[in-house]
Amino acid sequence: MKISVIGCGYLGAVHAAALASMGHDVVGIDTDPEKAGHLSRGFAPFFEPGLEDLLAEGRSTGRLVFSTEMDLVADADVHFLCVGTPQSKTSDTADLTYLEAATREVALRARAGAVVVGKSTVPVGTVERVRGWLGRTDLELAWNPEFLRQGTAVKDSLVPDRLVYGVEEGAGAEATVRALDEVYAPLLHAGVARIVCGFATAELIKSAxxxxxxxxxxxxxxxxxxxxxxxxxxxxxxxxxxxxxxxxxxxxxxxxxxxxxxxxxxxxxxxxxxxxxxxxxxxxxxxxxxxxxxxxxxxxxxxxxxxxxxxxxxxxxxxxxxxxxxxxxxxxxxxxxxxxxxxxxxxxxxxxxxxxxxxxxxxxxxxxxxxxxxxxxxxxxxxxxxxxxxxxxxxxxxxxxxxxxxxxxxxxxxxxxxxxxxxxxxxxxxxxxxxxxxxxxxxxxxx
Ligand SMILES: NC(=O)c1ccc[n+]([C@@H]2O[C@H](COP(=O)([O-])OP(=O)(O)OC[C@H]3O[C@@H](n4cnc5c(N)ncnc54)[C@H](O)[C@@H]3O)[C@@H](O)[C@H]2O)c1
The missing domain is CATH 3.40.50.720 (NAD(P)-binding Rossmann-like Domain)
Known part of the structure; x- marks a missing residue:
């Protein structure tokens, strides 16, 4: 599949490299030119055991590229949103401004029928807001929270404990689940547990x-x-x-x-x-x-x-x-x-x-x-x-x-x-x- 990963920090960089090693064509986008530059030269911009080997593998197969150029996401079948959701500077709540910006950027470029998948950790109710920021009815939306742990992120991505798909009940749900199953086919083949649930449950599973x-x-x-x-x-x-x-x-x-x-x-x-x-x-x-x-x-x-x-x-x-x-x-x-x-x-x-x-x-x-x-x-x-x-x-x-x-x-x-x-x-x-x-x-x- 053609996949874009928006936000290549501790989560996104590993996710992008893991998806390429599963056989997908992956473009990782980050607004930070230094980070994108490091990654595209095959260097991890942070220390994470095993990541540089996975980046080297992606480069050698030609299936993994990194860039700051959002336009490169245009023909992706699936877009993963992996930007940060830090604590707000003024309250306990999560700052969703990066997520909103990334979502709007994807909405401007995604081809009709593509699936937008959130991986960032978000408060319950956020997916409905993401739908509003997307502002398009021809895109499918899913939430697929991430459970990797820094220090073992590569292993956690290649052999996760479970996959959670938050999807909206209704007509598009089956196609969305099918698309995610195709993304994660090698993991599902290996017997990784998969939980399909509603948006609110998916959001809460991660927080809980x-x-x-x-x-x-x-x-x-x-x-x-x-x-x-x-x-x-x-x-x-x-x-x-x-x-x-x-x-x-x-x-x-x-x-x-x-x-x-x-x-x-x-x-x-x-x-x-x-x-x-x-x-x-x-x-x-x-x-x-x-x-x-x-x-x-x-x-x-x-x-x-x-x-x-x-x-x-x-x-x-x-x-x-x-x-x-x-x-x-x-x-x-x-x-x-x-x-x-x-x-x-x-x-x-x-x-x-x-x-x-x-x-x-x-x-x-x-x-x-x-x-x-x-x-x-x-x-x-x-x-x-x-x-x-x-x-x-x-x-x-x-x-x-x-x-x-x-x-x-x-x-x-x-x-x-x-x-x-x-x-x-x-x-x-x-x-x-x-x-x-x-x-x-x-x-x-x-x-
Ligand atoms: N780090 C972990 O172990 C981990 C595990 C599970 C879930 N998460 C969740 O994943 C999300 C990301 O966490 P992280 O640790 O990778 O954060 P991070 O700060 O390391 O990475 C976020 C990246 O997004 C980039 N970015 C911001 N706005 C962008 C935009 N509009 N377009 C493209 N790139 C943009 C930033 O430059 C940065 O490189 C958070 O919601 C976090 O809670 C993290």
Missing amino acids: ANAYLATKLSYINAMAQLCDAAGADVTQLSAAMGLDPRIGQRYLAAGLGFGGGCLPKDIRSFRAQARELGVESVDAWMGLVDSVNVDQRGRVVGIAAELCGGSVAGRRVAVLGAAFKPDTDDIRDSPALDVSVQLAAAGAEVVVTDPKAIDNAWMRYPQLRFEPTAADAVEGAEVVLLLTEWAEYRALDPHQLALTVARPAIVDARNVLDADAWRAAGWDFRGLGTGDGVRSAGAVRAG
Whole structure:
């Protein structure tokens, strides 16, 4: 099929490359000339494991091109809308201006009978607005929310958990489903589950899924607070809880909490939707999830101050991690950078390192110093904070690191280090929810 992908950021670039690898002719359009230029030369404009291989494959087959030229979408059978829907600068709601602009651009150029498919995450009721922006009755409309995760986006696109098609009941529905089935034929062939539903359900499936993940994380972080108060260990608690298959281990790790370009803005948008629809319970619920999450950042700042004898003013703090999570260079709403900025505002001299995200961060945070490696960052530090759990930080040697810091004190804000090993190497070691000194290496064993 001929396919256009409008918006080639973390979602769209991967989607375009994945569709080309499924055998389609794909044109990816982005208004950012630098991004489109990088992509058309086969370079990923951001760090995403496996993306450059997929881009190279697309280039070699000639099935994948990128451009800023909207006119190239004219003969596409299917148009995917993948532009950003960030949080509005003035409220909790999603800013739909990029979506409106992209939709209107497509409407000016799409051939009659083409299918316009939204992938961006949107508040319930948005698809009806998109129809208005399209302003044409000869185009089919569908909503196909995306569930990929940065860091594993390529795999998630090539082997997704499920495909959701939001379509309008009525005459065109069958043809729209057929078109989407043709787009995703290799995935359906491989047995990927497909859910066909109405627009509102498709919109809500995505928001509800993200709200659930955020709930699970904030739940275990609330338990971490309880564990600290009771002198218990949340890592053992969550390991034991997660062995119940009804609960599961994933998204049950207590720590600094979630950030990024999706979960925080999506739960706030969800709150705004719930308020608009008069469903107070969801509004209150998401409010609590958000505040537990944000509180974790303040708790880490507090522990750092405690380790510095009450105040971080004038103290050197080393921060390991700037990306919002490992295996991405994305710093949107990064908990690690939020903590770093709070520490700098309290007078600390903050030195941050990250394997991939420094290029994105250094210009935006002049109050922070950036170093390329953990060894450089920790030199002379009075406290070290592990805030993003990159594999290379998990593998750090506590004996070696102890030689270069001014004082061996560390906050493992992701609860990923072996507390006993670090303590044995002489470190004053703190986790989150690990009840000072209670945590031991003894993992909960199954059976
Ligand atoms: N990033 C993820 O992991 C992920 C996962 C699932 C869903 N989503 C959703 O996908 C959407 C996009 O997210 P993202 O992370 O890729 O955002 P992003 O900011 O990385 O990418 C958006 C891209 O759209 C481009 N753009 C804006 N207006 C345009 C226009 N009129 N025409 C062409 N291009 C335009 C921007 O230049 C940018 O490159 C959001 O709604 C997000 O919630 C993201």
